[in-house]
Amino acid sequence: MVIDLRDKEAFSKGHIIDSIHAKSEDFEQQKMEKYKNKPIILIASRAFDAQAVANKIRAQGYQPHVLGGGIAAWQNAELPLVKGK
Numbered sequence: 001m002v003i004d005l006r007d008k009e010a011f012s013k014g015h016i017i018d019s020i021h022a023k024s025e026d027f028e029q030q031k032m033e034k035y036k037n038k039p040i041i042l043i044a045s046r047a048f049d050a051q052a053v054a055n056k057i058r059a060q061g062y063q064p065h066v067l068g069g070g071i072a073a074w075q076n077a078e079l080p081l082v083k084g085k
Contacts, residue, residue, distance in 0.1 A: 001035050005044040005053060006071065016043065016074060024053045027060065037080035039063045046070050 002019035004011050011021040024033050040062060044050040047070045054064035067073065075081070 001040045003040050017082050024037050027057045036061050043067045044070050
């Protein structure tokens with residue numbers, strides 16, 4: 001599961017196919033509980049931001065990985081993004 005931590009506006013302008021938008025608070029409020037025992041990839045504007053969330057949720061039982069370089073690395077590699085929702 002790919003989880004995009006950027007703000008909703010940035011997500012709408014372009015995100016990885018089949019990724020979902022979430023805020024770091026969603027993990028604290030157990031809205032993401034169904035992903036707890038599955039590997040997830042976190043994406044943010046900066047990998048540092050995603051890493052901070054990964055460190056926090058790992059202790060809660062999640063299996064987070066971070067996309068190195070953030071969404072910019074994805075775009076620089078000319079990989080596809082979808083717009084909307």
